[in-house]
Amino acid sequence: MSAINCDYLPANKVVFPPELALLIIRKASAMAAAFEEQALDQLTKDARRALARGSDPRRVIREMRL
Structure with missing residues (x-):
């Protein structure tokens, strides 16, 4: 008898x-598009906040790993 x-x-x-x-492909595509939109909004919001605080754009790029 095998041990496995x-x-x-x-x-x-x-x-x-x-x-x-x-249908699964369509649902996954819609979910990915929604996630992409949320990520874009959040990254833009974070970058604007950092720039408003006076951060150097190059530092923002480096910290956001862009």
Whole structure:
């Protein structure tokens, strides 16, 4: 008997419907776009705040790892 028991591996292959895959892709794309917009807004807000406090733009670039 083997010391490694592989019962956790699926025995049957699941057929993934193309329609479901397309819906998942569309949802992931919409989620990514929303996240990108939020990230852009937050980075812009942080940069404006730093510049308003008198930070050097090069320092802001370095600190934000741009």
